[in-house]
Amino acid sequence: MELTTDSMEENLPRREREKAAHRKEIMEAAIRVFARRGVHAATLDEVALEAEFSKGTIYLYFSSKEDLLFNILNNLSQNMITTFREAISGKRSFKEELHDLFVTIAEFSFNYKDHMKIVTGQHVAGFNALSKEGCEKLLKMHNEMVKIILDRAREAFRKGELRDLPLEAITSMIHGSLDGMAISRWNFETLEEAKQAVNVFIDILFNGIGKGKEKKS
Amino acid sequence: MELTTDSMEENLPRREREKAAHRKEIMEAAIRVFARRGVHAATLDEVALEAEFSKGTIYLYFSSKEDLLFNILNNLSQNMITTFREAISGKRSFKEELHDLFVTIAEFSFNYKDHMKIVTGQHVAGFNALSKEGCEKLLKMHNEMVKIILDRAREAFRKGELRDLPLEAITSMIHGSLDGMAISRWNFETLEEAKQAVNVFIDILFNGIGKGKEKKS
Amino acid sequence: MELTTDSMEENLPRREREKAAHRKEIMEAAIRVFARRGVHAATLDEVALEAEFSKGTIYLYFSSKEDLLFNILNNLSQNMITTFREAISGKRSFKEELHDLFVTIAEFSFNYKDHMKIVTGQHVAGFNALSKEGCEKLLKMHNEMVKIILDRAREAFRKGELRDLPLEAITSMIHGSLDGMAISRWNFETLEEAKQAVNVFIDILFNGIGKGKEKKS
Amino acid sequence: MELTTDSMEENLPRREREKAAHRKEIMEAAIRVFARRGVHAATLDEVALEAEFSKGTIYLYFSSKEDLLFNILNNLSQNMITTFREAISGKRSFKEELHDLFVTIAEFSFNYKDHMKIVTGQHVAGFNALSKEGCEKLLKMHNEMVKIILDRAREAFRKGELRDLPLEAITSMIHGSLDGMAISRWNFETLEEAKQAVNVFIDILFNGIGKGKEKKS
DNA sequence: CATGAATGAGGCTTCATTCAT
DNA sequence: GATGAATGAAGCCTCATTCAT
16 A cells, blocks of 8 residues: 555656655655654654655645645545545445454554554644644544444444444444554554454454343343 | 642641642643643743743743653553552452443543543654653553553453453453543533443443344353 | 833833843844844844844844834834924924924934934835835835925925925925935935035025026926 | 847847847846845745746856846946936036936836836845945946036036035935935836926926025025 | 743744756 | 756744743
8 A cells, every 4th residue: 555646657757757756755754754753743854854855855845844744644534535435335234344444444554554643643632733724624534534434334223233322322432443443553563463353353342242141222 | 630749638838838739730730731732832831821830930840841741641640540440449340340430531531631632642653752761651651551451351251251352352442442432532511421421332342233143152 | 312112211120121121232233233234134143143142032022023123113213203293393494494304314314324224225125025014014104204294395385485396396305305315325424514415405405506597486 | 228138139140149038038037026026035936937937047147146136237237327328418508418317217217117126125235235246346336327427517517507516415416316216206107297207306406496585606 | 939031952944056857 | 058856054933941030
């Protein structure tokens, strides 16, 4: 999985291709630095060093540090949303799809370790360091992702795949688990470990941890 | 619930009591500002303004901005650990205790909204903005809290209260849910709502979301 | 003549007096540097060096370089307008008053050499380097000064002290001469020289340079 | 009236002619930008954009921003000096020639609005932003122009066309008026207006604004 | 103890100039 | 000749920290 730059595989003049490549290099360097040091603490000097460009060059591609961050987040979120949608399409059982979704997220977390660190670092307090529009943009992304799961859960419920529980609670639980995975669990050593963990997660999510004679609804 | 300052209720000379009170006021002001603006973006000017002390005075009580943050986090984490321990003592069923733990966390989140924002904002990338020792201290706190749950889960498993699942998975799930609550769920309007949500959470955690014919273990 | 700082001679607490004094010192240093190097080319490093304060200190007194400039210009223009008004009060003949006005300007130019350099440097192209409001503020000052002369000239004309010429032309001529003095003529060696020059100026202004048989109106 | 480029009308090879044309285009673009934004605030990016050449190309024709400015000023001043000389040749009465000179300047101001803005913006403080040699070059031009008037005034005085006044004062007054016109008066709506104003100016200059019984010399 | 003015290192950003294509 | 990406010095501004009162 790679940073998606629209103009990637097209047959553009060399100059254009190089520009796109450099832009990508800068973004990737920034992602590493932002993840390592935190968005606010990271300096453009560090990004420039990591990108092996001079600091001034960054400004040929991004109008400011904030613009750089937005481009990274935008790129990532579109990537995530697309990936989410593909995993959850309502064509199989909710459980199967949720399993795939978790695996996808696990893969995502492995492939985009640094990106996830940035996103999660931005979750709460970090927002306030951004401009009004920046916050709104990020919130919109977040909500879009929640909605995908909520819609799918609603359908699953209608089809009788789920117990009679408040949909929000279900979605919340799923999201919490996903967040949990994204935030704390990316430190599985291998993707294989992570995938096995997903099986258990899904098991727990659907069957609970209790010895389970007490099913109610 | 209040910030616990060791020298609170003791019978100290007036000077000492005043000093302790001022220290507390500064910490509480800092918590509000850190939560509102993010730890890195917050300035000591803002803290001083909020505390209604001069900037210089802060340095009479704390040796640096980082020291101020550590004291806040230390204080909070001791508070949390104590509270955790009280909720999970192994004297009732794991489910009951977990329920109480979640309720406690919910209460915590309501009473210490700002504290939670700081902690969660510091979770990942933020750590790296701190000094080596700072990070280690925070990590130790975190691990300690994990350990409490892990120990209790192990015991519950021995007593047959839990399905045959990897203990780490169970703990991880619980922790993920707690994190999820702490991070995203403190925006329940009322504590009552939050408590009801806890019931559902516990239900899901123990019984799963599935229609449940497929119990395995 | 000195920079007018409102709180100058009042009995303020020492802290306040010192603050006002430092503010004044910074402004005066800035005036010297702005005059020497041009407003745009001057750096705050130079101002700080000249003021014998650190660069950061400047920001305790002024919110930005532009703010510093505005305060200087405001102060100066109020000074000038006041001085203008005093010189031209309509109590004697226009010629006498104009003479005094020119002398006053000459004195001003001697006492405020640097200030004048800044003002005149800002006259034209420089405006565009300022913000919208900055330009408007400066323009307002300029117009106010023009108006004072225009009003007085109108009165003088009514009293029959002037030839039948368009008032704007007269004002314009006077203003041009004043500008000329301010811009190019402050390099008289001594004030005495300047004052003598004023006599000639007034003579020319009222009687012309021609051998003068040809008076028309 | 056009920018005079020495190699303009000669029969040069196409390459040479093109080079000269590009050079001229860049200078004219620079003049517009310098006038609009001020010399210091203007960037070569803006000049390049206005000239519709790339930034690098400018350096093929001029060795630096300062060099570009000098060439512009040189060009202009030679233009002005030539024009001055033509207007003031000592073949008619001083008054007539001065009248023509003012009209010429008025025309100049209309045709070279932008050039004048640059020159006047550079008059005083701006000089110091230039290198030593730059300043001297500009000063020399200035003095040359003063000298032309001074010489002619001397001759006029000898011929009895002028009152017995210090020559410097007369020259100064004339120059001041010219400056005044150049600086503040180019905002006549039409050249016609400006020319009428010149008549009044000359009238005032020669006959004064006073009711004029008091002729002395 | 408390104050807040002063400091200066360090961050973001701009822009004249260079250079490989 | 022409281009425009790359550079890095330098400018403005912020803020944690110190210190004299």
